[in-house]
Amino acid sequence: MAFTFVHTADWQIGKTFGRFTGDVPGQLRAARLDAVDRLASVAQASGAAHVLVAGDVFDSELLDDATLRSALGRMAVHEWLAWHLLPGNHDPVRAGGVWGRLQRFGVPANVQLHLVAEPVEIAAGVALLPAPLAAREMRGDPTQWMDRAATRDGAIRLGMAHGSVQGFGSLGEAAVPIDATRRRSAGLDYLALGDWHGLKEIAAGVWYSGTPEPDSFAANGPGNALVVRIDGAGAPPLVEPVATAHFRWLGRRLVLSRLADLERIEDEVASLGIGQARHLVALGLEGAVTAGESAALDSRLAEMSAKVLALDVDRRLLRTVAGSGDVAGIGDEVLEAVAARLVEKAGEGASAEGRIAARALRLLLAYGGDAAAEHGRR
């Protein structure tokens, strides 16, 4: 008997994105709710009737009622689809938490809350072994109970947990250890994991699906869901990642030796075409530009910022140096002498003094240009 389901996690509905300004946070929040619809589409396309959400459905236990009701409403719309929700470290099952409130609101029939660590037969011959988190941090492995959990003979055993897999570095943010060999020790056909927002296969049949809608510039393959097909108990699962992201978060580091080097990222953004507005770009600049280029750099970055949803530029490692045309192009001996001294100080590296001197040089060039124009008018 084959069983197909969608594995997803880390929706973190209600995340605020306060680092951004304007309407960007609102758009990003809305996109996380919209991801529910896109997951339903993935399920429909793959013939899956179940979606396993492996923890952190909500970003916080303190979300307002409207957000919670919205999430339930989005899932209820797809009444043909069963949503299996697991509490994670962001939304642990505990008194006063989100789950009790959801129950008070009235959970739709197609939504199942897995708040207790006990096997649940979610379909004929398919047992789901959930490992809900009752706290943000747990000392013990919440999947340990699965080793002794009895299910009907011949049933497909699906594990669902939220935490950091031991022996897999420090993946995820939850301080919850999960044994990487749990699938084998518990006789699971598949272990659906959440917490690490990227896509990752830990071992055969043990996967992190990642978040369906990216929420950071980490380059770990976010914005996917996994369509999993198991042909029967003991059969190897067939896992297919499917893209679900609406917004793309691009993290780039660029070493500038001249202003023209900026074209690489400008070209990349341009290549996005109409998708530019769905991209957030974090640009870390290194290297050095001349003082004259620095002003132009500001201008071009401002131009790029207008094209994408958000542009976050880190230029702490970018130095301002004297260009051949910086000083000579001023056309005033006095200002050139001052500029030369500032260039010398700016060349002292990425120290605070160097940055201040570089900025003073940029001001000189900016104001000096104005002064020249005024002089010309006279």
Next chain:
Amino acid sequence: MKICALRVASCGRFDSPVAIEGFSGGLDVMVGPNELGKSTLLRALKAALFERHTTRKAEIEALRPYGGGAPLIEVDFEIAGRRWRLRKQFLAERTAELAALGGGSVARGADAESELERLLGVGNGAARFPLLWLDQGGTLAEAAPGEKAGEILRSAISREVSSAAGGDRARRLKARVQAVLAELVTPGRGQKRGRYLAAQREVEACEAGLAKAQQALAGVEDLLGRLGHLDEQARLAGDAAVRSARLRRIADAEAHLAEARESIASRDRARLAVAETRATHDTAAAVARTYCESLDEVVRLAAEAAADEAAADALGTDLPTAAAACAGLEQQLEAGRRDLAAAEAELAAVRTRQRHQELSERCQRAEAANRRAGELRLSLGGLPASDGPIREARRLASRIGEAEARLEARSAAVTISYVAGGEGRIRLAGRAVGQGERIVADAPLELEIEGVGRVTIAPGTAPDQAVLRDGLAADRRALTSILAASGGGDVAALEARHQQARQVMAELSEAEAHLSALAPLGLDRLADELAALGPASHGDTMRLPLPEEASVKAAIERLRGNVAALAGLLSVRRVEVERMGRDEAARTARTNERARRLSALEAGLPPVPDREAKRLASELAAATASRAYDEALRLLSAWEGRAPDATGFTRLEADLMAARDAVMRADRDEAALAAERARVEGALESAQREDVAAETAFTEAAAIRARANLADIAEEVAALQLLDSELAAEEARLTSLYVEPVTSRLAPYLEVVLPDAAIELGDGYRVAAVARGGRSEALAQLSDGTREQIAVIVRLGFARLLADQGMAVPLVLDDALVYSDDARIASMHRALEMAALAHQVIVLTCREQSFAGLAGHRLRLASWQPRS
């Protein structure tokens, strides 16, 4: 440029048209008294050159004469070798005309103004005129040129210092940097302002908001934790096993309490039985004991009666014997006491006679002493009573002797020595002077020599001689008086009488002392005491021989010993007799009491044959009661061990109470937990409605942005300050370049006026200091005279620079040197004369004498006939 002529009409104090013609173009000097109108002429010149004819400025209005009219000003000047005539009429009839003299164009109205501007220098060019035209008092004002004049100077300098080009942009940039900085930080203390301050406040507001949001979030987290804790408590409280244990505890406590109550009842019953058996036992034992004791007492009383009878027999013999011995002793004692009284009376008589005899003798001696004292007192009657007269007589005799000796020493002494046969022929005061007689002539004396005549001897008259003589006479009179009062005679007789008196006084004292020793209280008291002894009534007795007192005392002592011994023996005997009496009485009483007691005992006892049987029966009854009593005590001890005491019973009651309380408390706690849970849930719901987590995240992000913004502005401020300091450093370098052309040109004039001094020009050509004698002095520290000289010298430098660069302007001084002393003003004249070689210098002054030494062309005011 040079001024060639100036003409005015209806201008200030000049109602009538006047003119100054014939400016030399070099050093032109106009000397005239105050109110001549020199300053009016200078203002008119300025108005013509620099004010449009259409203007209605106050300066122009000020030129209107008191009598009214429109100021008309005409100026002839030369620029670049060409002469021009400028004519302007202001106010009512406004006209302007500029004509090139010597033929050429004539411009009028606005054209004339435009052409004039061109000639003087478009824009700021005209600003060089005020720079070099010093009004009255202007020399003490700040010597620095204004902004426009400064530019003119820099323009002139840049013509010869090419490297100084571009300084204008730096200055403008610096001004802009400072303007931007001033928007961000306050001058001086550099405190934040503007958007810098706003950014700081934004950070503070964000951090305060963040702290509040985090506190709220922590509060919610606390609520969540509290809720979990409450649920755990509720789960524990609702546990069936725990609840069952609480109920079981109540049942156990109740059973323990019931058992304790039963034990206590049994114990109390045992205590009652013990009391009853003990009473029975005590009664039986008392009966047996009393019976046996009665039997024993009967036996003891019989034995005592036998003993008492033997004692009574012995006492019947001893008592009479002792009483007889007592009576004998009493008689002996009475006789002894009588003998003793007789002996003591004899001793008293002996002592009375001895006392009488002694007093009688003392009385006789005292009377004799008293008589002697009376005799001595009588003998004192003719003798001096005190030492005073004799001491005074001694003192006067001594003084008389001394005076006589002094007089004699001062007098002539005549010693008569007769020749044979001449004896007695010399007479003095009627007597013949003896052979060898020495006559002291302390007063004039006359010796009569028979048959010869008289010899008068007059002693010298020393000044103190009369005094001595008077004193001697007075002393002699006093001595004579004392001696007469003391019985006459001379001093030696007085001394003898005084000695006799002292002898009698000594004897009298001795007699009085003897009398006092014999009769301290007086003769009368002594006589009274003697009379009290009554010798007259015992005359016979007194004559009898007296026994020895010692033998009488010895007899008395012996008699006293006998009496004491008899009294002691009698006392012993009497005690013995009394004891025997008491023994007899006691025996009699015991015998009576025994008889009474025996009678009573016998009455309570059975007949003698039955007495032993009854004793055995009573002892058996007592033993039976004792066994019953022991059994009751055993039972009591057993129940005492099982029944709790008061404390134990109270504890059992408390256990039951506590068990019941625990149940009630658990019920209450459950209710409280439910209420607390409802409260926490309510608070949590409220917090969740406010979405405190999202609020915290937003606030945190806002705080990060605000801090970044503040840091950015701080960096901008630092960059601006750095740029400002760099520009200032560059400007300082430039200043040194800029001022050099001026300082080099003013140096020759300075050398003339202030040799060995140097003027340091600073920012904007301001005089920063004057260096002299190796030290630098600020301008303000200099005297008024030196300051005005330096101001003129600096202008001379400016004027020379402008002239060298083809921008010559006349230097005009209107009473500019008013504080300078004669020497300095002379040297200033030399400097002005030097300057006039390079450009025109116009000097207006009211000080004719001071400026007499100034060379140059003297300007004269003349009447003028304006063309119509």
